[in-house]
Amino acid sequence: MGDYKKLLKQLENKSNKTKAEKFKKHNKPKDRKSGLSLQKCRRCGKKGKGIISVYNLNYCHQCFREVASNLGFKKYD
Ligand SMILES: [Zn+2]
Structure with a gap:
């Protein structure tokens, strides 16, 4: 039930930005x-x-x- 935007921020803050992009592409919840x-x-x-x-x-x-x-x-x- 967590807010995925929090998770995304965590990923973006880390030096590995491709992870954030991969999350957006494959694991982002539907609107x-x-x-x-x-x-x-x-x-x-x-x-x-x-x-x-x-x-x-x-x-x-x-x-x-x-x-x-x-x-x-x-x-x-
Ligand atoms: Zn209540």
Whole structure:
């Protein structure tokens, strides 16, 4: 789940620049227009699985548990 731009910077800082070019050519993640990897928690910034996007909530389920009662969700046992 790491940010690949960080990795790329590390590669570019090292003296061996061809490695960075090879990474760009072969290992760069695709630019996506949709999908799980673009969903982001608005509270903690977590990406990927477990983001609740119904009603445009965009919270991850951990944050949702903490914020839900403030948002007006009631907990039923
Ligand atoms: Zn979160």
